[in-house]
């Protein structure tokens with residue numbers, strides 16, 4: 553294991569040099585520090601970059617636990633993200649059917665209308681910040697629709713999730729306090745919504761969570777809050793970041809953009825390949841439950857292990873033509889949605905949102921590019937592009 557605490561000078565700052573720089577950083581990590589100790593005010597522990605090690609961590613939840621891995625203002629473990637097996641499967645059995653492809657298909661029509669309403673607002677102007685105009689409101693509105701809440705609350709919801717993911721303060725202690733305060737507000741919103749649905753059930757997700765039953769087990773109201781809290785964070789920024797990364801890439805690769813305009817049936821394959829290449833959720837975290845090792849490097853019980861999904865998805869030891877963004881890739885077993893028991897519960901929903909958004913956008917805005925003079929700036933960890941300024945002909 554490298555015992556350096558900082559990355560070496562030659563590693564470029566992630567995202568600073570254009571759309572492929574993060575993949576270059578991953579490659580340097582794999583080649584020089586595949587298992588690396590980190591001591592940083594934000595995180596102390598070990599980070600792993602090779603596909604093999606990443607899968608070892610994700611597929612062994614008894615050795616690498618999810619409990620306590622995420623600090624996002626929660627007061628109880630997030631369900632099911634921070635629940636280890638065997639209890640974890642009890643929740644997944646209950647939740648998986650609600651997010652199955654058949655259920656997600658029922659949301660496609662309303663999602664398509666939401667996308668078109670958002671496009672209507674900007675199409676005549678010939679330019680927009682895609683992040684603010686489309687990528688950010690879309691998943692919030694899908695979430696509000698699913699949870700039977702007023703879509704007019706979108707700005708409030710965006711502010712709440714930003715308060716957790718990007719608290720507007722500049723030191724770790726203040727960030728923790730800000731997250732905790734925002735967390736209290738999210739629990740209050742969820743408690744109010746649950747109370748409302750208890751009075752009168754509709755066909756929304758909160759009502760379904762309250763009624764769901766497997767093997768005689770039902771969710772308590774606290775369980776429903778803990779699931780809602782996770783969805784709030786897992787379902788909003790991830791789709792926003794994915795849309796940002798995809799549009800930033802396509803705006804800079806006109807041949808591949810044109811292919812999606814000419815052959816919209818290729819969009820699902822493009823979504824998969826761009827999820828692999830961009831890995832918008834760049835990593836996830838676990839805590840070692842016992843002394844162990846990864847690639848021969850010792851890991852101590854209690855140590856935090858950060859799993860580099862983006863690096864695993866571009867590891868040339870595993871992928872043929874790893875650096876080629878190929879919409880014709882025949883086998884694409886990427887782990888952009890994670891792996892093992894905690895693999896993303898919302899993957900079908902996410903795929904539907906991404907596909908529908910790319911379909912409608914390319915139908916109505918077939919030719920677009922980055923606004924001259926702008927360079928996409930990717931955030932670290934969750935790769936969103938807040939300054940994604942696009943222009944097109946009207």
Ligand code: HEM
Pocket residue numbers: 618631632633634644782783786787788790791794832833836837887888889890891893894895896897898899901902903
């Ligand atoms: C493109 C968008 C998305 C990406 C890239 C993504 C990625 C991920 C990843 C990497 C994990 C694994 C976390 C871990 O192992 O610690 C995960 C878990 C999860 N995701 Fe997603 N996600 C996306 C969208 C969504 C959506 C839309 C929802 C729901 C509304 C959702 C709900 C969840 C839940 C509940 C878990 C925890 C599953 C468990 O612990 O069993 N995600 N996601």
